[in-house]
Amino acid sequence: MLVCTEPFEALAAVQASALGADGLRTVVLPHPLRTFSHDELVSRGVAETGVAQVVELLERGAFTMSGDGQKEVADAGNAGATWEVEPGWDSWMQFIDERRWGDGFPMVEPTRERVAELVRASGCSGDEVVGRVPPLWRVLRIRDVAVNGVLAGLPPAGMPVVVAAMRGLLDDAFNLHAVQATTNPAAPIVVACGPAAVECGMESGYGCLGPGWRANATIGRTIRLVLLHVGGARPGELDRATMGQPAKFGLAFAEAEDRSPWPNLATDRGLSPGTSAVTTMAVCCLVNHLDNSSTRPADLLDGMARSLAYYGANPLHTGGETLVILSPEHAEILAREIETKEELRSRLWERAVVPRSDFTDEALKLMLRRRVRHEAAVSGAEVHVLDQPDDLLVVVAGGDGLHTMICPSLGPTRAVTTVVGPP
Amino acid sequence: MEIYDPTGGSPVAGAEASAHVSDVDPNAVLSRKRLGVIENGNANADFVLERLADGLVGALGWDPEISWVRKPSASVGASSDDIERLARTCGLVLAGTAD
Secondary structure, three states: OEEEEHHHHHHHHHHHHHOOOOOOOEEEEOOOOOOOOHHHHHHOOHHHHHHHHHHHHHHHOEEEEEOOOOEEOOOOOOOOOEEEOOOOHHHHHHHHHHOOOOOOOOOOOOEHHHHHHHHHHHOOOOOOEEEEEOOOOEEEEHHHHHHHHHHHOOOHHHHHHHHHHHHHHOOHHHOHHHHHHOOOOOEEEEEEEOHHHHHOOOOOOOOOOOOOOHHHHHHHHHHHHHHHHOOOOOEOOOEOOOOOOHHHHOOEEEOOHHHOOOOOHHHHOOOOOOOOEEEEEEEOOOEEEEOOOOOOHHHHHHHHHHHHOOOOOHHHHHOOOEEEEEOHHHHHHHHOOOOOHHHHHHHHHHHOEEEHHHOOHHHHHHHHHHOOOOOOOEEOOEEEOOOOHHHEEEEEOOOOOOEEEEEEEOOOOOOEEEEOOOO | OEEEOOOOOOOHHHOEEOOEEEEEOHHHHHHOOEEEEEEOOOOOHHHHHHHHHHHHHHHHOOOOEEEEEEOOOOOOOOOHHHHHHHHHHOOEEEEEOOO
């Protein structure tokens, strides 16, 4: 039997159904549980509520569940289903509103011709399966990516980048299910490098994380629409994000490789220089780090470390990674003394600490349990925000200016790098 | 105007699930001498589930041993080894949360 609190009852039922376990018995407890003391939970009779439900469910008939919930991908099913819509903008907008499709912005009609053009641009067959998208675990085919690409306004040249990013998001290490159903605002970020990023027009300079760049905007948006439509993660329903964040509309950019003193991220992660690749990661927020006075690398690192390590930083409590997007000018200062990213990661990691005394006993206990690789990070009077230096991912992007962006990840997820092109 | 469905058009009905829920005799639950509890690591989950398990034992007149699986985080699944072990040995498994 599944035990959950009220806001998660619908998610539990849909998950059970999606995995073939319709009828899984659910015990529903009053929400919330985390915010009460033990004495308050006892006085509210929470456990007794659960006991009564378990007994009642057993009296109605016990059950057993077998199998692992994995699904065989159907050969065809009803993939590629189409609808007939009255021509005209108003009827199209009414059509998508009635189905609660989309991210809130208007979308482009995914006609047969437009979808076929994006499928061709992918270099793959439309029926090719990319994977299954949680939390509904629906099958995602190349054609589905293309349909959502048309809706998002994706130029054909961006299609290979989107497909590579989706392969990364559906890699087990990424743990997309955690991202899709959590209360955390986590959202995918896509970091592209190599010739494919240039060819599709991805921006790496001024405002690359913001509006005005069609490839960046529509690559990020296509991914979000896939997560909404195929994954079924609608806010307030299966997506339980407390508030979400603007990055959930879509976030993709290219590295400014021409302004980086060091190799790109894909090379850091083992690919050959010059390879077209994307790295996907689930980021909780973007913290702007302003430092317009430091001229020595050590001073810049000291300040940057304080923007990495603060009590609310997700990796501090749950483990995880942090993406550091250095502005070219900050990178230039650091490169005066730091020859490799390995050295940079090491020096930044050792500085990024909070006092152990910041934690209550209960918070420390939870942190130690959740950070399963915390051995090197928790010693003496300080706690490192990251478990190890390799949990830092460093890239250079943006225009002139002394702003670096710091993006902590959702703990139980890992960044994944995939090559753009056939798997 | 003909447009494609962006949801994939082939939800779960288009795939064959390998998990199944089926009814069994309630007495079979209590005939096994082990209760499994998967606790997800959220604050107070351990406290609530320990009391729920204790209360259940009293309410059912059942005196099983309790097998705990304590996950590091709600965002990761229990290992397949743990799930297989619980399925093999337990009459009832509570997969629990707190939030």
